[in-house]
Amino acid sequence: MVDKTHPKLDEHHTPVTIVEGLEHPMALMDTIPDEPAELTELANRSVVSAKQFSRKQIVQLCRLASKYESTQNIGQFPLTGKILISAFYEPSTRTRLSFESVWHRLGGDVISITDPATTGIAKGESMNDVAEMMNHYGDVVVLRDTNEDAIYDMLNSLRIPIINAGNGTDEHPTQALADIYAISKWRPDFLEENIKEDKKLSICIIGVPSHMRTVRSLLIFLALFSSSIKEVVIVTNSETPFSKDQLSELKQAGLVIRTEDNLESVLPDMDIIYINTITWRGESYEEHGTEYSLDKNSPLKKDAIILHPLARGDELSTALDDTPHNWYFAQARGAVFIRMALMTSLVRF
Numbered sequence: 001m002v003d004k005t006h007p008k009l010d011e012h013h014t015p016v017t018i019v020e021g022l023e024h025p026m027a028l029m030d031t032i033p034d035e036p037a038e039l040t041e042l043a044n045r046s047v048v049s050a051k052q053f054s055r056k057q058i059v060q061l062c063r064l065a066s067k068y069e070s071t072q073n074i075g076q077f078p079l080t081g082k083i084l085i086s087a088f089y090e091p092s093t094r095t096r097l098s099f100e101s102v103w104h105r106l107g108g109d110v111i112s113i114t115d116p117a118t119t120g121i122a123k124g125e126s127m128n129d130v131a132e133m134m135n136h137y138g139d140v141v142v143l144r145d146t147n148e149d150a151i152y153d154m155l156n157s158l159r160i161p162i163i164n165a166g167n168g169t170d171e172h173p174t175q176a177l178a179d180i181y182a183i184s185k186w187r188p189d190f191l192e193e194n195i196k197e198d199k200k201l202s203i204c205i206i207g208v209p210s211h212m213r214t215v216r217s218l219l220i221f222l223a224l225f226s227s228s229i230k231e232v233v234i235v236t237n238s239e240t241p242f243s244k245d246q247l248s249e250l251k252q253a254g255l256v257i258r259t260e261d262n263l264e265s266v267l268p269d270m271d272i273i274y275i276n277t278i279t280w281r282g283e284s285y286e287e288h289g290t291e292y293s294l295d296k297n298s299p300l301k302k303d304a305i306i307l308h309p310l311a312r313g314d315e316l317s318t319a320l321d322d323t324p325h326n327w328y329f330a331q332a333r334g335a336v337f338i339r340m341a342l343m344t345s346l347v348r349f
Helices: 023-031 036-042 055-071 094-105 127-137 150-155 173-186 213-224 246-252 263-269 328-346
Strands: 007-009 015-017 083-088 109-113 140-145 162-167 201-206 229-235 257-260 272-275 278-281 284-287 305-307
Touching: 023 055, 023 173, 023 328, 036 055, 036 328, 055 173, 055 213, 055 328, 083 094, 083 127, 094 109, 094 140, 094 162, 094 328, 127 150, 140 150, 150 162, 162 173, 173 213, 173 305, 173 328, 201 213, 201 263, 213 229, 213 246, 229 263, 246 257, 257 263, 305 328
Parallel strands: 083 109, 083 140, 140 162, 201 229, 201 272, 229 257, 272 305
Antiparallel strands: 007 015, 278 284
């Protein structure tokens, strides 16, 4: 179902706000039992990798996110008086704004840094020293950096939590949380441990896992839910789509995974199609698999959904925006609520 929040006009030419799909987070909340104790281990922890999370923690984060999305008005502001340091040293729209939106929604204040040239880093200051100063200025750091080692360098000196909002080509764990949340809203039984064989999902991922941090983190999470997945098909023209040990680790975790280079032959059997082409390297970006694209003529299953971390290019036609396949806008919308769930679990003083 398409998630739309833009105004339309009724028969009296009066703007009407349509919010489709509200039943989806409510269905998730009703399906999954509330077990808040599973989230206590996240308190005051940094979030660097998708590998830090257990299946049960992800399930409960999705449930809490569905509660936030269903109610909208949380009635409390647990982060009042707390400061988020939003440090984005690489271009970002959705991730930066969603984190800052989350912090404001929960009552906190935000300090933003969008250019390392305006900081001591431009003078050669070490990440260790930057981290030491941040201990005194904020309560949580959200960092996006083109250098995948930067967040690890800061961990040595930080005494406040830091959240990885994308480190080079390494990982993007909170984007992957948003991806899993979107899937679980569409199919709440995906989060159950004993799903029936005929309900298991076939997932197509168009991208290069060795170069794309969104895909890398998503695959780590999907491996935790391998009992709900029939197979994952990686569509790529890369001769080396996986980094060292990446594929063996995923298979060892129970994920049935294979690669294909022909998208059209794969699509008719897929329940979920996840597409991305862009990955950041240094101060610029690279595109991978640009010959693959989705449009209204793509042979999609009738009830298949499309996910995309955005921003998109020609690989995803806007002609699909007004079709039931469009779950990428709901995916972006849900990122706010899954990050609210994460923040309220993480920041407990």
